Amino acid sequence: MMVGRSHARVLSTGVLIGTLVCLTTACAAESSTSSAIAKGSKNGKVQGTTTWEEPASYVYTLTSTTDVLAGTFRVEVRNGSVTKVVGLDDDSRRQVEQHAEVPTIGGLLKRLEQARSDNAETAEAEYAADGHPVRVSLDWDKNAVDDEALYVISAYAPASAS
Known part of the structure; x- marks a missing residue:
């Protein structure tokens, strides 16, 4: 035994x-494309920050699902401002024709920080290995049905400022 x-x-x-x-x-x-997730909410989740600094000029693709901005957009930023937006689907093309405001990545990070300051129910970001955000998820009130926002950033590439 x-x-x-x-x-x-x-x-x-x-x-x-x-x-x-x-x-x-x-x-x-x-995975290096989802190397860090920073969360902030009323529920005491950790609030993270990134060391990424927004370049003056870059291009990126934004897929947005909000009541105000919905669709997929190719965005060009020069000297810190959006200079060109191309709608990549029917919803986004219609919104481009109506002159919808498409934010810079820095603008999205400001929305994230504002949601955290406002003590939003959800204020989360996922970052790529180089530090730029690849996903921003916001929800000010879990009981409201029209305040959620999801921004997915892809095809990001810094460009020369000229």
């Missing part, structure tokens, strides 16, 4: 060590 118990103990120890190795490996294999 002693041999059976010893064998079971060794097997259990091996399974435990194998599980820990797998968990450690999974944690280390985190």
